[in-house]
Amino acid sequence: MSNNINLIGDKNQKIRSPLLKRLNVLRFFAMLFLFAVSITSTIFFLLIAFSPLPALQQQEQRQLQVLSQFQTVMGRIELINNRVENIDQLLQSRRSLDQLLTLLLSKIPSNVSLEAYQLMPPIVSLTVRSDSLSSIQELSNQIVAEEGKSFSQVTLSSLAIDPESQEFSMTITASLINTQGEK
């Protein structure tokens, strides 16, 4: 049976049909898209409408009111922290000349007298006097022994003898390695 027998049907319908079919599919997806957009919009509207932000803001205000009573204490604590930081740094870095003096005094033998001294970090200078050259040498040896520990460089500036008193006089200069003290 031939298809051409049908006289009622539109001859162009077969040609239009696939296009229409495609357009209907597209129309369906467009409606689906519109539905999805509407649902998404509704969901986000609800999420925004029921946001906990206003409640949190009220809570924040209440906490701020409570904290305002402690304003002074907060300031004091901040001030303490601010000071302590500087104090700590200062104690770590300040020179400790008393320890240096103790070190130098401990090196001086009993029969050697200290004439003059100068502690001007990083330079330390000692002028000593003694009737015994060996004691003076002992002192210089002891200070030289500190080279590398406390002093970076030890220099014998002068060594003289007083002909009247027969006493030896020595000036020794040293450069300090570390002039920073401890707590």
Next chain:
Amino acid sequence: MEYKRVFWGQKSLRFWYLRYKDSPLYAGAVFGVISTVSLILLIFLVIPQIQSWFSLREQVVQMEQKIAVLRNNTTYLQSVDRAQVQKQLDISLAALPWDKQVDSILQAINNASITSGVGLGDFAFQIGNVSTLAASVTSDPETRGLNTTRVNISVTGSLARVQKFLETLQKSLPLSEVISAEGTSQSTNILMQFYQKPLPSLSFKPDKPIVPVSAQDTALLNQLSEWKVPIVPDQVIESSNAAIPLF
């Protein structure tokens, strides 16, 4: 009349719908209108909603963090011993005063001389600008970014006593540092500097987490409290020949 109805019907939407409902034109027009409306809604409604929701979410997270900080601050401040805080503040201010407290400096020197047994000679202050506002923090590394008051002092006594004097001063408040010392076995000239730090401008920021005074800092403050020079009322500064050329 019938003619008019037919004519009216031809112009109604129903007529046009029935005329074109199966045509590709209609399907295309519907698709176009729906797509356009959907895109307009997406661009002008949904995307701004999403943006505002994300922004809101961020605000909520920030607010929750802020509230958590506020709660922690409140809990800490409610538990803190106010008397202890005041004591620690007093010690820290005694160690590092906000201005040039000459009386505290004299007290420290006097106490050190009494403890060590050295005699005090002349001493001179290099105070500089007395104004607290003139926080002339110099860039000199010697001053460690702090204000200083330099004192040149002459002491008499044996080296052991001078050493004790320096040691006592080192462990006295306000904090000081001996810059240089030179002399003989009987007298010594000492140059020292006392430190100050102007008070910082404090602002009330409750949402900033409070940093509690650490155990290490508390130990340091306890140590410093032992260095505090006891103030004796109406104490006279003892000096061998007390010439105090101030300013």
